[in-house]
Amino acid sequence: MLENRKKITIAIASVVAAALTVGTTLSFAKDLNRTSSMTDLPVRAALMNANSNRYSKPEKYTRVENRLNLEGYVKLMEDEKLAVWHRDKNASIRIVDKATGYIWGGLASDKPEDMNTTWSGVGNSLVSIDYFDKKGIDKRLSIADAQVDKNYALKGNVLTYSVTYKDLGISFDFTMELKDGKLTFRLEDDTIKEEKDNYIGNVYFVPFLGSTVADELDGYMFVPDGPGALIRFSKPSQYLVNFDKRVYGKDYGIDKLVEVNDLKSSRPNDFATEEPTVLMPVFGVVHGVKQNALFATIDEGAEYASIMATPSGMLTNYNWVTAKFTYRQKYLQPTSRSGSGVQIMQEVRNRFDAAITYNFLSGEAADYVGMAKFYRETLKEAGNLPRREEKEDQIPLQVDVIAADIEKGFLFNSLLKITTPDETKTIIDELAASGIVNSTVVVQGWQKGGVGGSKPSSFNFESKLGGKSAYLELADYIKSIGGTLYFYENPVTANKNQIDLRSEGGNSLSQALIKLERDNNELWFKETYFVEAPKVAQYVEKKAEKYSENNMQAMAITEFGSKLYAENQQNNVTTRLEARELLEAAADKASASLESLALYKPNQYLWKYTDKIFDIPMVNSQYLFESDTVPFMQIVLKGSVDYYGPYINMSFYSKADMLKLIEYGAYPAYLLTGKSNTDLKYTTMSELYSTSYDDWKENITEAYAYINKALTAVEGKTIENRTVLSSGVVKVDYEDNVSILVNYTGRDYNVDGITVKAQDYTVIGGE
Structure with missing residues (x-):
């Protein structure tokens, strides 16, 4: 590293x-x-x-059957689309999609043979936390643990849980609400209490929901890495790291500014470029393409959330994906001018309300295309995607x-x-x-x-x-x-000659200037500095005024648009x-x-x-x-x-x-x-x-x-479907019955009487 x-x-x-x-x-x-x-x-x-x-890759479309049952569970709430079943013993749930009868849940049993007690609890229960003890050592614990007091009250389709980790002195309340076929978990910040020498780090809601063992069924996890990435269910492999990326990119005010650069644990070293970031607060799971899918959207607290996806063979033989809400983390506190230091715990926790919604898709909507179309409509309904692409002659x-x-x-x-x-x-x-x-x-x-x-x-x-x-x-x-x-x-980054570092430079939690340093002695400016977050916004507003005047x-x-970071200068804090x-x-x-x-x-x-x-x-x-x-x-x-x-x-x-x-x-x-x-x-x-x-x-x-x-041919049109017809051949369907066939291969491809030449494309339909 x-x-x-x-x-x-x-x-x-x-x-x-x-x-x-x-x-x-x-x-x-x-x-x-x-x-x-x-x-x-x-x-x-x-x-x-x-x-x-x-x-x-092309899809297999293998039929997927139910792997879970409702034995030991009691129905708690339901609406026209979903039924939610609950088990008191380990505070776990099963969700039935009424359209298909498919059952969603965590682990198939209370304690699988290949899991220890801690992981079994995490895999089954509604909520798990990471916490720091008085020595700053981080540990993980679910609410299924015997030392946890948990009480719940049901009012209509809203379940309110009160959770107390007795030995830790950590407690909080959270709700689970079923509405319009969507299941939303919410944790309000003012319910969190820390009364001993233990401190809350991360919170996970139903982290193993939709998890699978190795390649037991055909499907994948979807993560918003770059334009989007799939992690297909496969046999266990020995990975040293999982997918764990912060929503909206690193918080340069606290996150480490280095990445693992090792073929065994990271991506191939074929491009020395900055990795894509997570631009969207979403993730998903597919059990059988065009059959069953869940799609999660982080509604609140995305600024402090990360998307975690763990493939089979990493820690356990399970594939699982979740959102991690971070209230505290470790950061590097420098102890010398050379940059060396010690990892210490964030003293003041991040203050925010956390909320995540699980949406359940079936049939034609149950794949990454269906998720994208669902998200598109969600954004439009909320007024977050209001514009229309310009329709022009070229x-x-x-x-x-x-x-x-x-x-x-x-x-x-x-x-x-x-x-x-x-x-x-x-x-x-x-x-x-x-x-x-x-x-x-x-x-x-x-x-x-x-x-x-x-x-x-x-x-x-x-x-x-x-x-x-x-x-x-x-x-x-x-x-x-x-x-x-x-x-x-x-307005965000500059070399040392472009800004006054004392009055404009952004500061990290360790009270050091936020900067990126290049390992290239041939560069004129090896260091790139970040402007204080409030000043970035101020500069854009002032520039907009100047533009209008001129x-x-x-x-x-x-x-x-791609950098979001806190300002941590003492007595001048701006949170993320x-x-x-x-x-x-x-x-x-x-x-x-x-x-x-x-x-x-x-x-x-x-x-x-x-x-x-x-x-x-x-x-x-x-x-x-x-x-x-x-x-x-x-x-x-x-x-x-x-x-x-x-x-x-x-x-x-x-x-x-x-x-x-x-x-x-x-x-x-x-x-x-x-x-x-x-x-x-x-x-x-x-x-x-x-x-x-x-x-x-x-x-x-x-x-x-x-x-x-x-x-x-597709100016101003929406994408309605995408199919990989064969390895290297893709068909993209737009509204108004227009399609584009793309052939990446070295051979001509024939489909439905249409030939797509090697290394070429064909447009079907349109004017």
Whole structure:
């Protein structure tokens, strides 16, 4: 493990990784700044990876029968859809789906032979906790334990439980409510009491609900890793870690900033990039595809929750997935300037109400597609997905252009003009001449000092680029030909020259500045610092006001949507929940005052404010136990908001990648410069390896035409189904009877009289 360091994108590693992945023999000296056309794009990626966890596997549709019964259980509550049965002895439940008769529960018996008493209790009971003893050692205990007093009262379809861990001095109340076929667990913070030298750490509601033993039945666990990932039930394997990711990403105010980087315990080391985060507070379980499924949504306390999924062979032979609500955790308290320290317990617990709802799906709705459609409708009903995707004659193309950056000099630093407004206009004109007029243009580094020299708090145009007038003219011109110009902002992270660390730098619980440190001595700035969470929101609100005053109509914000962290400076604490509320208020204000707001891979709570989503995740973290990547997030969003894939010229350029954009309904994106990358070697952008527009313009034209032909047929339409017809062949069904067939393989594929050529796609239906 690398201590106190986190690997982010490393330029040459990405090039090498991309080359190795697609199986090409790039000559780096010759091809570093040269691209291929669509006709000779690397194609072996599809042949090599159709069966990998970057893609999806065909389903088996094996019939699943009941494994559980109701013996020893008493019916407590029911409605038209569900019946909930309870057993007093171990405080466990069984849930009957009335539509199918299928029984959901935890373990099949009170104490399985392959489980000890502690794990048996956790596997069966309604609630389990992790706690810290007076020495700071963490332990786990369920309410099934003999030393726990538990009493419950039933009123209608609401069960209220009072729980006291007598030996620990920990007590709390929680409720279980059945309403409209949904089962909701809730724990209100003010009921928690700690009266001895033991402290509550984590709380889990029915953690083994839907659990299975090894591969006893056909099915999987769904986790929102990247776009979505499946962990199929399989025979036990020896994993050193399970899936355990915090909802909305790490809390940089307390979480460790390093990750395990070991093939035996983590994902393959083929890309030295930051792992995808959990953008949605959901998870699910399928018992028999298109038969039985449960889908959980974290309704309250998601800021302090993690999604945990444990495959068979890790701790037990059971597959189980749950939400972990964290009230206290350990963190590193430095004891020296070198960064070494000791792990200590969080003294003040997180204050929040926890709530999670289990939804039970059956028939055609009982798979990850059904879960995504269910979640889509849930968000719409709550007003959290209100917009509709624009319906246009051609799809949009995202072009991020780097305008300027600081350049290191012998005695003094200077500004390097990388892509001027006139050069940007030339790029747009050339794209328009090739038929691309729906351009989503994002200009980075337009501020005084460029990308690496501008301050998150300031609002100043760089005069050496022509200033305000040049960019407003450019914005008007792009709008006149059918596009939009977005001004790029990063209010979250900065190098040490961009912020006042004493007044703006975010602070962790250990009272150290929150920062990421790169293990690369060639970098100009190895350390990236985080701005205080309240100031991030403040800067966005002030920028929105400035945009309105200066007739700037569109803003694109990076990091803002994907980073959620507390501010822990003494006497100036902002909790993670408070930080989320501040960010939402800022996004609401910006969205209301601008014509368009775009965010880079935003967390779910910001979707309703977003007109466009950039850099949408396209693959999971590739942990060895993750069997499939699935477009859960894309199914939720398609038809509601425009979303774009990763930059094609930043290691997302194989033929398989183009096909994946089409399959996932994602629009193409490029990061471009008016200069060659060798000219950037003394700037903060020195890691960019192939962004010169001249090198990519042929690829842009051909790739866009290829993708546009497919996705114009489904503009503004929702995804209604997705089927893996064969390994490497996928059919995506949209509303209005339009389908797209994608063939990643090296052979033509025939289905229902239709031939899909190798490494190609076919659109069925539509105009």
